[in-house]
Amino acid sequence: MIDFTKYAGPNLGGVVNKLLDDRHSDYLGIKMDTPFTRVLVLLILGAAFSAFYRIVYGLGASTNLNDYWPWGLWISFDVLGGVAMAAGGFIIAAMVYILNWKKYKCIVRASILNAFFGYLLAAISICLDIGRSFVIWHPMVMWQVNSIMFIVAVHVVLYTSTLATESSPMVFEKLGLGRALNGVNRCMVGIVLFGVLLSLLHQSSLGAVYLIAPSKLSPLWYGKYIPYMFLVSAIMMGLSMVSFETILTGKVFNHAPPRDVLEGLARGIVVIGCIYIAMKVVHLVTGPGLGGLFRYGFLGFMWLLEMAVGAFIPVVLLMKKANRRNLHVLFAANILVIVGVLLNRLNVGIFAVSDFPNRVGGDYFPSFMELMLTSGMIAFAILGFKLCAKYLNLFPQTHH
Amino acid sequence: MTISRRGFLKGVASGGVVLATGVPAAEARMSKDLPPEAVGLLYDATLCVGCKSCMVNCKIQNSVPGGALYQQRMAAGVKEALFCTRPAVAEEPTSPPTYETTGIKGNEGIWDAPQDLTGDTISIIKVYRNGTGEKKDAPLNGYAFFKQQCLHCITPACASVCPAGAFRKDPVNGSVYYEAYRCIGCRYCQIACPFNVPRYEWDSPWPEVRKCQLCRHRFKEGKYSACAESCPTGATIFGKVTDLRAEAKKRFAMKPGTEYDFPIRTLTSGDTTLRKVAGYADRIFGLSEAGGTQNLMLSGISFDLLGFNKDVPNSALPDLTWAYIAKIPWVFLGVFLGGTTLHAITSRMHVNGKDKDKDKDKGEKHD
Ligand code: SF4
Ligand code: SF4
Ligand code: SF4
Numbered sequence: 169m170i171d172f173t174k175y176a177g178p179n180l181g182g183v184v185n186k187l188l189d190d191r192h193s194d195y196l197g198i199k200m201d202t203p204f205t206r207v208l209v210l211l212i213l214g215a216a217f218s219a220f221y222r223i224v225y226g227l228g229a230s231t232n233l234n235d236y237w238p239w240g241l242w243i244s245f246d247v248l249g250g251v252a253m254a255a256g257g258f259i260i261a262a263m264v265y266i267l268n269w270k271k272y273k274c275i276v277r278a279s280i281l282n283a284f285f286g287y288l289l290a291a292i293s294i295c296l297d298i299g300r301s302f303v304i305w306h307p308m309v310m311w312q313v314n315s316i317m318f319i320v321a322v323h324v325v326l327y328t329s330t331l332a333t334e335s336s337p338m339v340f341e342k343l344g345l346g347r348a349l350n351g352v353n354r355c356m357v358g359i360v361l362f363g364v365l366l367s368l369l370h371q372s373s374l375g376a377v378y379l380i381a382p383s384k385l386s387p388l389w390y391g392k393y394i395p396y397m398f399l400v401s402a403i404m405m406g407l408s409m410v411s412f413e414t415i416l417t418g419k420v421f422n423h424a425p426p427r428d429v430l431e432g433l434a435r436g437i438v439v440i441g442c443i444y445i446a447m448k449v450v451h452l453v454t455g456p457g458l459g460g461l462f463r464y465g466f467l468g469f470m471w472l473l474e475m476a477v478g479a480f481i482p483v484v485l486l487m488k489k490a491n492r493r494n495l496h497v498l499f500a501a502n503i504l505v506i507v508g509v510l511l512n513r514l515n516v517g518i519f520a521v522s523d524f525p526n527r528v529g530g531d532y533f534p535s536f537m538e539l540m541l542t543s544g545m546i547a548f549a550i551l552g553f554k555l556c557a558k559y560l561n562l563f564p565q566t567h568h
Numbered sequence: 569m570t571i572s573r574r575g576f577l578k579g580v581a582s583g584g585v586v587l588a589t590g591v592p593a594a595e596a597r598m599s600k601d602l603p604p605e606a607v608g609l610l611y612d613a614t615l616c617v618g619c620k621s622c623m624v625n626c627k628i629q630n631s632v633p634g635g636a637l638y639q640q641r642m643a644a645g646v647k648e649a650l651f652c653t654r655p656a657v658a659e660e661p662t663s664p665p666t667y668e669t670t671g672i673k674g675n676e677g678i679w680d681a682p683q684d685l686t687g688d689t690i691s692i693i694k695v696y697r698n699g700t701g702e703k704k705d706a707p708l709n710g711y712a713f714f715k716q717q718c719l720h721c722i723t724p725a726c727a728s729v730c731p732a733g734a735f736r737k738d739p740v741n742g743s744v745y746y747e748a749y750r751c752i753g754c755r756y757c758q759i760a761c762p763f764n765v766p767r768y769e770w771d772s773p774w775p776e777v778r779k780c781q782l783c784r785h786r787f788k789e790g791k792y793s794a795c796a797e798s799c800p801t802g803a804t805i806f807g808k809v810t811d812l813r814a815e816a817k818k819r820f821a822m823k824p825g826t827e828y829d830f831p832i833r834t835l836t837s838g839d840t841t842l843r844k845v846a847g848y849a850d851r852i853f854g855l856s857e858a859g860g861t862q863n864l865m866l867s868g869i870s871f872d873l874l875g876f877n878k879d880v881p882n883s884a885l886p887d888l889t890w891a892y893i894a895k896i897p898w899v900f901l902g903v904f905l906g907g908t909t910l911h912a913i914t915s916r917m918h919v920n921g922k923d924k925d926k927d928k929d930k931g932e933k934h935d
Pocket of ligand 2: 729730731732733734735750751752753754755756757758777
């Protein structure tokens, strides 16, 4: 290993040395210089380029957004989707720190970190999506409590800092800062509770953003209860995401996924999934009616697709106990849920608002720059997670 | 440490109570009443001859400092946004009118050729055409002109959703205006406006949202909306909203073919034009749409046919979000009380079940 005290002086160099000490994760066998990592780095560079281009030349030059489609891929996928993916963090934290379900403790760090990256992704993307990125802090000083966007902005800031605090013990541990570590750990319950509160509000307020647009969002998705449907689907997605990640990290890093934890998560997905299906079906029947699925043509198909992939199939799969124990089936079901809920966010953000614009001749398909930024952001999250797994003690219980 | 955590929880909980009583929130809620001196426009499509004088005058009169199309220098705009200061009016020279070439060959900014509302065009006259297009104001085989611009909602969705309060409603005259220095460019206003009015300057690296602001910058000089001022036929007239409503209702009730002295420019200008009433379709647009708007429209052809969004609800849109926002303080309270109780119970169970001698706060300690 390189000794950084030589280059950066004893103090700073010492800190860097400690941070880069990866002996404790040797057993995971994480290799940094792989073709996959190179692809990730390339994607991130691409995203950095489109971010630069976007800032210098404006939204018109870099995206296909227009007056009839003011929000596109970045808002639907990176922000709505990224935040939904992050829901696992608050659920697992609540289960471990508030309900004292200690069994899940071995995945709490990983899921909080995952949430942190989800939020980071959302925050960076929204920063580039807004036209005046440099004054993104305006809502913080210009309160406007009628605006859901204001509420969303406050939540993003508070919750990202909360997640950083929740993750900080890993870093303090690394640096041997015992006092700071103790301090954070003592307040952990309060911090987690605050995080739960913010998440409940934030996940639902992302749905509430659309409450103001009954004349634009298709009735297949619009409804008084859209905030709660966003919340419930995010919880379902969060559980799947954590489960998916636990299996995946088990596969690529050498450590065995804890079976009973995975089974518990799968049970959770079934329960929440059933609630979600009930909500969506009741909404469909009481709102546009079953006939709406046909009346709205393509949108009806998208609704069915999103529900089949994200809820019906995985819930039916996981109803069977044998399937919950089968890692392959579980893995597939998790992917289905994740894809399905992401599709839901894309539907709400892009397809469900297409009715009026289409009538007056508006059109939207993400530009190359938009796609490049989004894929780069995903790569950034994966790489970031990998780095943290290597350099921080991410799986404390399995560490021997 | 434990004490400080309890203190913290207590502080947050009591903060929640204050919020839950709704003191600050009640004041923040948007009004649904017409402002006392509310002014607006009445556009009567049956009088419009499609000369577009209004569009020309709108562009010219709004390209002055304070106008809705004024092009501020970027450096000044960035500085104001960073320092959060209201722009000083009339410091800079008038900007050239924002003519659109729309890619038409030979038009190098010589004449204005907008196709739609855009970041450069805040009012537009469009044409409806059907079949042979012979008869004015007939839906079949006819044609008609119609105007698009901001309708100055009584409870504007655009202002209610703006996270930085860049869109605001004047409490006296009711015009919905925009303060560029506040805007962050999230474009939530575009999503929220049920009439698709606000337009964005997509091509600018420091963009503004553009829309009609009722020429409020001219009110101070004792002038009124430029489009009404320049309309030769009285299709667009300016006036007090209550008067305009009465006028619109009167016209709407009149039998087609009746002769009527239509006022020109303003309701009280004294100038009129004698014309036969053409007959109106549908409804008076703006009485109930989105909770009512200050600008009203009359047309011989139904507004659905003209392409206006037909799904706009007849109630104030900000109410829909407010129902959600009003619950937030209760969520605060509920989660803190519920969370602490649950935590206390499960910790005790944990301690009792495992090791009774240990510190009660064990549940909070971690490796
Ligand atoms: S018409 Fe649209 S832009 Fe104008 S005040 Fe109403 S909501 Fe705002
Ligand atoms: S784009 Fe500007 S004016 Fe519109 S909602 Fe966002 S901050 Fe407000
Ligand atoms: S009132 Fe609006 S549409 Fe009419 S001239 Fe003024 S800015 Fe233009």
